[in-house]
Amino acid sequence: MKYKQKRMLKFIFIIAVVALAVFLYFNNSINLGLDLQGGSHIVLQAQPTEERPITNEVMTGIQSVIERRVNQLGLSEPVIQREGSDRIIVELPAIDNPNEAIETIGRTAVLTFRNSAGQVLLTGEYIKNATADYDQYGRPVVSFEMNNEGSDRFEEITSQYIGQKIGIYLDDELLTNPTVQDTISGRGQITGYESVEAAQKDAILIREGSLPVPVKVVESMTVGPTLGEISIQKSLIAGLIGLAFVAVYMMFYYRFPGVLAALVLIIYGILLMGTLAGLQATLTLPGIAGLILSIGMAVDANIIIFERIKDERKSGKTLRASIDAGFKRAYMTIIDANVTTIITALILAYFTSGTVRGFAVTLGIGVLVSMFTAFFITRNVIDLFTHSSLLQSDAAFGAKRR
Amino acid sequence: MMDILGKRKIWYTISITILAIGLLFLAINGLNFGIDFQGGTLLEFKFDQQVSNENVRNVLSDINIAVDSKIQQSNTQGIYGVLIRAKELTPQEISDVEEGLRDAYPSTEMLRTQMVGPVIGQELRTKALLALLIASIAIVLYISVRFEFRFAIVAIITLMHDVLITLGIFAILGKEINTAFIAALLTIIGYSINDTIVIFDRIRENMKLMHKTPFEQLANSAVIDTLPRSINTSLTTLITILAIYLFGGASIKIFMLALFIGMFAGTYSSIFVASPLLVTWTNKVKNK
Numbered sequence: 197m198k199y200k201q202k203r204m205l206k207f208i209f210i211i212a213v214v215a216l217a218v219f220l221y222f223n224n225s226i227n228l229g230l231d232l233q234g235g236s237h238i239v240l241q242a243q244p245t246e247e248r249p250i251t252n253e254v255m256t257g258i259q260s261v262i263e264r265r266v267n268q269l270g271l272s273e274p275v276i277q278r279e280g281s282d283r284i285i286v287e288l289p290a291i292d293n294p295n296e297a298i299e300t301i302g303r304t305a306v307l308t309f310r311n312s313a314g315q316v317l318l319t320g321e322y323i324k325n326a327t328a329d330y331d332q333y334g335r336p337v338v339s340f341e342m343n344n345e346g347s348d349r350f351e352e353i354t355s356q357y358i359g360q361k362i363g364i365y366l367d368d369e370l371l372t373n374p375t376v377q378d379t380i381s382g383r384g385q386i387t388g389y390e391s392v393e394a395a396q397k398d399a400i401l402i403r404e405g406s407l408p409v410p411v412k413v414v415e416s417m418t419v420g421p422t423l424g425e426i427s428i429q430k431s432l433i434a435g436l437i438g439l440a441f442v443a444v445y446m447m448f449y450y451r452f453p454g455v456l457a458a459l460v461l462i463i464y465g466i467l468l469m470g471t472l473a474g475l476q477a478t479l480t481l482p483g484i485a486g487l488i489l490s491i492g493m494a495v496d497a498n499i500i501i502f503e504r505i506k507d508e509r510k511s512g513k514t515l516r517a518s519i520d521a522g523f524k525r526a527y528m529t530i531i532d533a534n535v536t537t538i539i540t541a542l543i544l545a546y547f548t549s550g551t552v553r554g555f556a557v558t559l560g561i562g563v564l565v566s567m568f569t570a571f572f573i574t575r576n577v578i579d580l581f582t583h584s585s586l587l588q589s590d591a592a593f594g595a596k597r598r
Numbered sequence: 599m600m601d602i603l604g605k606r607k608i609w610y611t612i613s614i615t616i617l618a619i620g621l622l623f624l625a626i627n628g629l630n631f632g633i634d635f636q637g638g639t640l641l642e643f644k645f646d647q648q649v650s651n652e653n654v655r656n657v658l659s660d661i662n663i664a665v666d667s668k669i670q671q672s673n674t675q676g677i678y679g680v681l682i683r684a685k686e687l688t689p690q691e692i693s694d695v696e697e698g699l700r701d702a703y704p705s706t707e708m709l710r711t712q713m714v715g716p717v718i719g720q721e722l723r724t725k726a727l728l729a730l731l732i733a734s735i736a737i738v739l740y741i742s743v744r745f746e747f748r749f750a751i752v753a754i755i756t757l758m759h760d761v762l763i764t765l766g767i768f769a770i771l772g773k774e775i776n777t778a779f780i781a782a783l784l785t786i787i788g789y790s791i792n793d794t795i796v797i798f799d800r801i802r803e804n805m806k807l808m809h810k811t812p813f814e815q816l817a818n819s820a821v822i823d824t825l826p827r828s829i830n831t832s833l834t835t836l837i838t839i840l841a842i843y844l845f846g847g848a849s850i851k852i853f854m855l856a857l858f859i860g861m862f863a864g865t866y867s868s869i870f871v872a873s874p875l876l877v878t879w880t881n882k883v884k885n886k
Binding site: 239241293294295298299302412413414415416417418419420422423427430431433434435437438439441442445446447449477481482485486488489491492493494495496499503506507525528530532533534535536537539540541543544548552555556559594 | 617637642644669688689690692693696707708709710711712713714715717718726728729731733736737740741744777778780781784785787788789791792793795796799800803823824826827830831833835837838839840841842844845846850854857
């Protein structure tokens with residue numbers, strides 16, 4: 197009776213752990229990295245100018261301008277954060293023309309009005325609003341509006357330059373070069389756009405203002421949604437094929453305990469997904485590799501345990517005694533062997549970034565979960581079957597061979 | 599009982615030969631560093647028809663980046679892909695390449711774009727080396743505490759053996775060294791140590807149980823006793839890696855190749871390098 201109660205408890209424990217993992221999995225989400233679902237990762241570095249060194253204020257300015265631009269481009273769930281003293285990281289979801297968007301986001305976008313000698317007459321800082329529009333001939337244009345101070349200045353300048361050309365530049369790109377016909381007050385149009393979309397982009401840049409200093413894209417990575425889909429499908433299939441081979445091998449070599457090991461592997465998979473979801477981890481392609489590797493480590497833990505039990509069996513002990521002694525001796529080995537992997541994963545996670553960190557994190561979590569599985573799940577599953585003839589047989593654990 | 603450790607001169611010769619060939623190629627060929635380390639731009643596009651390298655080059659020459667660029671076909675499973683490696687491009691230039699291709703071939707679809715500035719590449723190299731160094735020190739400390747100092751040093755020599763063999767084979771094959779490769783190297787370190795420790799653990803146990811037996815003999819029986827585990831574990835791990843290498847996506851292939859070589863070397867070295875070295879060391883100390 198006591199044994200049966202104990203066995204019931206062990207069974208309940210396993211079910212409870214699995215249920216918790218399933219609960220965590222369905223109540224949280226595992227985020228997919230940009231290499232799996234598509235998207236862009238851009239690192240911008242601020243470039244100091246002679247007038248303006250990089251200060252905290254300058255960086256805050258850049259960040260808010262970039263945030264406004266990204267929002268105006270209509271991108272959902274962007275991540276914009278500072279890194280170090282002079283860098284800003286922008287992460288965007290998969291969009292239609294990511295490379296064009298990156299170009300728009302990173303522009304300094306200083307609007308200037310210059311005379312034919314190239315002298316700057318007025319800058320874009322007085323602009324109150326700018327929108328994409330069509331002019332009376334149906335051509336796409338950017339219509340802009342100045343504030344009161346800007347209007348006064350613009351009036352003064354245009355009255356001075358009647359009959360001459362005033363070029364409108366965005367950074368060093370000449371947008372339009374009209375001849376001033378009459379004195380103009382606070383409103384104007386920039387013509388010469390091929391499409392209203394192109395006008396729309398410049399309108400955003402002009403409206404949301406220029407960056408306080410130029411930024412340089414020092415790193416960018418963009419993955420189209422197609423590649424992500426190909427990768428995740430292929431990796432999943434590859435992982436499953438690998439797992440199936442491992443399960444078949446284990447069953448062939450260790451017989452019934454091998455079947456139990458395959459069952460434990462499935463439970464391990466559920467626990468791992470639950471843990472990753474609970475921690476809201478981000479899964480990248482190298483991350484999947486880390487997971488598959490940790491499956492290897494989980495199998496190894498079972499192999500170490502089975503080999504120990506086999507050795508004890510050979511020395512003539514009963515099954516119960518062999519299992520007890522085998523687990524006891526395997527604990528130390530598994531801990532020593534896995535701690536070094538955890539150390540490596542920790543150091544890797546601390547010193548690297550991006551996809552490699554994703555790999556280290558999943559490997560570390562995977563190894564921890566595999567230790568838990570080996571010590572608590574394998575043990576209890578084996579205990580459930582101690583009286584089964586399938587475990588008692590000489591072929592079990594591969595003890596007959598050699 | 600098989601006498602594996604008694605034949606250690608043979609194993610040393612095999613390892614030294616492979617290492618020497620690898621190092622020779624490393625010295626002559628050097629390593630083929632990817633853009634993550636050197637800086638540069640990688641662009642991959644997909645079309646619904648074959649687009650020849652010359653046609654792509656024509657588009658690139660319109661933007662004046664054809665001279666420094668390498669173009670490669672990357673067709674897999676009915677996808678007509680083209681891979682372009684260029685110098686470090688500005689976002690404007692990247693956009694221009696995409697637009698230029700789309701104008702010429704309307705089916706153009708961007709699969710991936712990666713641009714790494716030289717500063718980032720340099721940073722990555724420094725960080726990767728630092729991570730390797732610190733991981734090694736941490737591992738030496740851990741093993742010294744749990745085992746003995748000589749075990750730690752032998753373990754480090756063994757993992758350097760595995761890392762050098764992997765690097766050497768990559769130098770021979772001329773395969774690209776990228777960030778994923780560094781992750782693979784670190785995994786190999788973890789695995790190599792893991793494998794070595796399982797055997798060391800048995801040696802440690804035998805030292806307690808059979809303290810009258812000569813070290814060489816008890817170490818040999820430790821290696822033999824753990825042999826089924828070594829074979830089973832490396833087989834199951836190598837099967838998984840091979841499956842991902844064969845069936846997984848192209849972007850993961852280099853990673854898996856490095857893992858395969860490293861894991862293989864790791865299994866070999868834990869049996870045929872680590873334990874023999876421990877015996878050689880112990881005998882040297884005793885004879886003094």
